[in-house]
Amino acid sequence: MYSYEDRMRAVKLYIKLGKRANATIRQLGYPTKNALKHWYRELASGNDLSARYVRTKQRYSDEQRRIAVEHYLEHGRCLAWTMKALGYPCRQKLSEWIDEYQPGDRRRV
Incomplete structure (x- = not known):
C-alpha cells in the first residue's frame, strides 16, 4: 500500500x-x-484521493458464512473437509466465522 x-x-x-x-x-x-x-x-x-483503501462490500455474504459454519458443525467438525467441500474460505477465516457464530464450539487439537 x-x-x-x-x-x-x-x-x-x-x-x-x-x-x-x-x-x-x-x-x-x-x-x-x-x-x-x-x-x-x-x-x-x-478532486482528491481517498485517505486509505476501504473495502466496499463483504467478500462472503452472511448466507455463505452460515452455510460454511453449518457444514463444519454437521460434517465432523473438520476445517480441512469443510474448506475442500465448499471451496472457500481459508482456515483462518473459517475459524473466525465458527467462533463468531458458535463461540467456544470449535474443536481444538
Whole structure:
C-alpha cells in the first residue's frame, strides 16, 4: 500500500508527463499502470484521493458464512473437509466465522 503522499506525487507526475503511465512508473519506480490510472480517475472525479483503501462490500455474504459454519458443525467438525467441500474460505477465516457464530464450539487439537 502506498501512502497518500506517494499516490499524490505519482498522480501529479503522471499529469505533468502528459498522462504517460510508463514514463511515470520508470521515473518513480512505482506503482503499476492500472493503479496509477485508477488513482488519476479517482482524483479527477472527486478532486482528491481517498485517505486509505476501504473495502466496499463483504467478500462472503452472511448466507455463505452460515452455510460454511453449518457444514463444519454437521460434517465432523473438520476445517480441512469443510474448506475442500465448499471451496472457500481459508482456515483462518473459517475459524473466525465458527467462533463468531458458535463461540467456544470449535474443536481444538
